[in-house]
Amino acid sequence: MTRPVPEQIVAALNVLAESLARWCEEGRDGRLEQHETAVLERVRAVLPTLLEAVVVVATSELAPRVRAGRSTCPGCGRKVRPHQERPRQVLTQCGAVTLERPWYTCARCHHGWSVVETTLGVGSRQRASAGLLAWLARLGATTDYREAAELLAELTGLAVGPETIRRECLRVGTAIRVAEAAAIQQTQRTREAAEPLDRAPGLLVLEADGANILFTDGWHEIKIGMVAGWDGERLVAPSYVAAREPATNFGPRLAAEAARRGALEVERYEGSVTRRGLAILRPALILADGAAWIWNLADEYVDQRIEVSDFYHAAEHLAAVATACFPDPTVATAWLDARKGDLLTQGPLPVLAAFDRLMPPTPKAADIRRVERAYFANRIDRMDYPSLRLDGLPIGSGAIESAADHVVQRRMKRAGMRWSDAGGDAILALRARLRSRRPLAA
Numbered sequence: 001m002t003r004p005v006p007e008q009i010v011a012a013l014n015v016l017a018e019s020l021a022r023w024c025e026e027g028r029d030g031r032l033e034q035h036e037t038a039v040l041e042r043v044r045a046v047l048p049t050l051l052e053a054v055v056v057v058a059t060s061e062l063a064p065r066v067r068a069g070r071s072t073c074p075g076c077g078r079k080v081r082p083h084q085e086r087p088r089q090v091l092t093q094c095g096a097v098t099l100e101r102p103w104y105t106c107a108r109c110h111h112g113w114s115v116v117e118t119t120l121g122v123g124s125r126q127r128a129s130a131g132l133l134a135w136l137a138r139l140g141a142t143t144d145y146r147e148a149a150e151l152l153a154e155l156t157g158l159a160v161g162p163e164t165i166r167r168e169c170l171r172v173g174t175a176i177r178v179a180e181a182a183a184i185q186q187t188q189r190t191r192e193a194a195e196p197l198d199r200a201p202g203l204l205v206l207e208a209d210g211a212n213i214l215f216t217d218g219w220h221e222i223k224i225g226m227v228a229g230w231d232g233e234r235l236v237a238p239s240y241v242a243a244r245e246p247a248t249n250f251g252p253r254l255a256a257e258a259a260r261r262g263a264l265e266v267e268r269y270e271g272s273v274t275r276r277g278l279a280i281l282r283p284a285l286i287l288a289d290g291a292a293w294i295w296n297l298a299d300e301y302v303d304q305r306i307e308v309s310d311f312y313h314a315a316e317h318l319a320a321v322a323t324a325c326f327p328d329p330t331v332a333t334a335w336l337d338a339r340k341g342d343l344l345t346q347g348p349l350p351v352l353a354a355f356d357r358l359m360p361p362t363p364k365a366a367d368i369r370r371v372e373r374a375y376f377a378n379r380i381d382r383m384d385y386p387s388l389r390l391d392g393l394p395i396g397s398g399a400i401e402s403a404a405d406h407v408v409q410r411r412m413k414r415a416g417m418r419w420s421d422a423g424g425d426a427i428l429a430l431r432a433r434l435r436s437r438r439p440l441a442a
Contacts, residue, residue, distance in 0.1 A: 008053035016046040044157045047094035055099060061115040067102050074118060075111035080104045088116050092129040095158065128160075133168055136160060137440050140169035141430035144414065166423070172440055173426025176433060180241075180253065187256040192264060199262035200229035200237055203393070204284040206258060206302065207400035208294045211408050213244070215419045220244050222408050222428065225254035226400050227261045230285065232392050235399050239436035240407050242428045244421075247293035255301040258284070263302070287397045289313045309382040310397035315340050318351070321372045324365040325358050348376045348383040407435045 019042045027034055056062045061071065070079040082102030089098045101114040116122050122129065128136070135156075139148035145162035152158050152165075183194035205228045210221045223245065228238035241257045243250060255263075265282045283304040288294040298305055318339045326332035335354075342350040355373040360366035376383070388395050411431055412419060419427070433440050 006053070006057045008057060009050065012046055012050040012053050015049065016042060019046070041157075044095065048092075048097045051092060051094040052097045052099065055097070055120070059115055059119055061119060062099075062101060071102075071104050071113075071115075071118075073104070073106040073109065073111055074113055075106060075109040078106055078108050080106050086114065088114065088122075089127075090116075090122055090129055091127060091132060091158070091160070093131045093135065093156070093158075132158070132160075133172075134440060136165045136168040137172040137430060138434065140165040141173075141411065141427060141434050141440070143411070144417075145169075169430060170423060170426045173429040174422070176429040176440070177425060180256070180429070183260075184252045184256045187259050188252055193259040193262075194256060195260045197262060198239070198260055199265070200227060200239075201231060202236065203230040204228075204258070204261065204263055204282055205230050205235060205287060205394065206254070206263075206284055206298070207287050207397050207403075208250075208254065208291075208297065209289060209397070209400040209404055210291070211404040211413075213408065213412050213419060213424065214417065215244075215421065215424055222404075222412075223247070223250040224400065224404055224407060225250070225257065226403050227254075227258050227263075228399070229261075230394060235394070238399065238403075239438070240403055240432045242407055242432045244424065244428065247297060251297040251301060254297065258301070285393060287394060288400075289397055306388075306393070307382045308388060308393070308395060309379045311343070311383075311385060311395040312398070314343060314376070314379075314383065317372050317375050318343070321355070321358070321369055324362075324368040325360050327361065343383065344385050344389070347386055348380050351376055403435070407431050 020039065023035075023038045023042065027038055060066060068082065070081050072078070073080050082104050084103050085100050086103040087098050087100050089096055099116055101116050103112065103114050105112045113124075117124055135152065136148070139152055142148065143151070145165045148165050149160055149162045152160055186192075186194035205226075207226045207228075208224065210223050212219045213222050221244070222242055225241045226238050227240075228235040230236070239257060239261060241250075241253050243253060245253075258264075263282060263284060281303050283306070284302050285306045285308060286294070286298040286302060287308045287310065288298075289310045295307065298307060315336075319336055322332040322336040322339075326335055339351050339354055342354070352373060355369055355376070358369055360369050385395050408428065408431060412424065412427060430440060
């Protein structure tokens with residue numbers, strides 16, 4: 001190095017070096033895991049001192065020759081001298097650090113501050129660093145709060161209570177919801193993405209589904225939306241939104257996320273030769289299990305679209321007919337396999353014809369046939385599976401059904417869990433961000 005190492009940093013490193021040297025004698029010929037544990041313990045023990053040294057050296061206003069100088073009041077701009085030294089303890093990713101810093105109080109506007117609040121960016125009532133708070137939110141969004149606290153202690157040696165993690169998850173999740181509400185309003189108003197564009201590659205694919213979660217006042221449906229790209233073989237770069245709200249509110253939420261992923265990009269203009277004419281937006285494929293609210297959302301928010309009913313849900317409807325109309329399981333299986341083959345290779349019309357040829361053995365079976373025939377008759381345009389397969393497009397909504405599990409249920413549907421409105425909404429916001437691989441900070 002061309003510059004000397006600051007003595008505060010050297011002192012902290014010397015403490016670590018001496019501690020490690022002592023261990024080399026104490027733990028001679030020990031097992032690898034013993035050395036591993038010993039080194040981690042000693043490094044963790046010195047990390048707070050090392051961080052304190054780095055902060056002092058790297059912060060101009062903590063330098064000895066500057067500490068007694070004047071500082072500009074953040075409230076009124078007046079130059080003020082410090083009137084005392086005050087310690088400030090902050091829990092960080094490196095452990096608890098204590099900073100002795102000059103404290104200023106403006107006589108004009110009575111504003112009090114120090115370099116910790118201004119330069120270091122730690123709020124006056126903030127007890128943990130932004131880095132540690134990000135860890136708490138991520139852990140609390142991943143597993144229950146008690147286990148999150150145990151994992152943090154085991155992996156880092158930091159002791160933070162489950163209630164602290166819960167409060168941080170509530171704070172961050174609520175902040176995300178506030179930011180999302182602003183983005184939704186802006187997207188609705190401007191018809192443009194409200195956040196930096198994160199374009200989904202290939203064909204844009206939108207899927208939606210629901211999952212039931214237990215709240216303090218009973219079971220409620222959580223609506224889940226996914227926006228991804230289709231590269232010709234598989235879904236890529238999925239992102240998610242999830243909320244407990246009616247379809248009229250969830251539609252704009254999913255639309256705002258789709259806009260962020262490139263749904264409002266103009267593909268071309270049609271119309272007048274002398275003027276740009278009508279803007280044609282990027283096409284999208286809407287893949288769902290058939291719930292009416294999903295198709296209503298697609299009709300309202302996606303102009304150029306391909307609508308596809310999930311093939312595997314359709315197969316379940318065929319199975320219901322086979323079971324009702326054929327008491328013999330072997331015959332029922334043969335009929336079901338034939339109809340699934342028809343649906344894949346020829347579409348829904350041969351299936352409807354097969355329904356018409358059936359002779360239901362009971363009135364109940366006849367009623368099932370009638371209901372399921374209507375299911376297929378109402379979705380003919382969304383079941384053109386032969387053409388979709390030839391074009392290399394997806395026909396199954398397994399991705400969004402999987403999302404109901406890994407985005408929502410793995411965290412929120414555990415034994416004994418009941419969610420408050422605020423707590424459940426915060427975790428839904430965090431889970432959607434986490435599984436979308438987006439920063440948890442709003």
